[in-house]
Amino acid sequence: MAVDKNMKILIVDDYKTMLRIIRNLLRQLGFVDIEEATDGSAALQMLRTGGPYGLIISDWNMEPMTGLQLLREVRADPKLKGTPFIMVTAESKSENVIAAKEAGVSNYIVKPFNAETLKAKMVSVLGDF
């Protein structure tokens, strides 16, 4: 099934620069409906009230709610649990990747990353576009 480039994508990061970078890279890939949150709790609120979202791209290390906590909340919520979730983080220890995988992450990108890697992981999660 073709990927709907009009789907809503939520990007979550506490660094405004990173939000802007991911937004621009997504725009270059043809995605136009992009929303932003600066921590997990704000993201969760948006997911529960403003959805549906076709993809969540989230950082890990944020306060007060981390990306891992957001992932667990999403996977525990019957309405949200099927939403693809890509973690984009500088947390680059294997135990981090394993913890995220056990929590149900769809894919994992280690910062710093490039546009090709972002596209490749989106394709692996959403299908080719």
Add this chain to the structure above:
Amino acid sequence: MSDHPDSAQMDPAAGREQLDRTAMARLIDRQKDILEDLRQMASLLDAARSEIASLKPQEIGSNFLPSAADELDAIVEATEQATGQIMDSAEIIEAVVEKQGGEVAEQLTEAVTRIYEACSFQDITGQRITKVVRTLKSVEERVSEMLAALDLLSPDEEAALHAQTAARAGDPDEADLLNGPQLPDQAIRQDDVDALFGGPPREGGGDR
């Protein structure tokens, strides 16, 4: 029969009393030695405490470390502003290029993408500096604990130390996983991540 001339006449109770007196005298002598040792140790500790106090170690926590943390915060702020300006310019170039089209436009778009990617340095350096600030705070706490042990803290400083210690308590499992960026030789590579997900190595390459 004993060879000792007095043993035959010595009252057993008197003998025990003599032995007790001797043992007690030795014990008292030993206690005096221990007390003298303790006095000397106390004197040494007092001298060390005075020397440490004369170095004004409170300044480490009250001036030096906060000042270093402020400088590092200023670095993060300055790089964030500079990165914002670079991004502003890159977005203007991209908007202009989109109107042009053609091969040159493609090349310029590619270059703008590389600029966006490069701007992620600000996120990584920001997180690295945050780690350094956290380390400085940890040093500050250790210094405060040492000063508290030497009774060199004011009541306000001691209360602040207790508050910091209480604030450290959190979710240890989650905290253990928050390590920030690793040094290049210690970080897992994207290829290794991909292997954990059972997929082929990333396309394109270039990062990490």
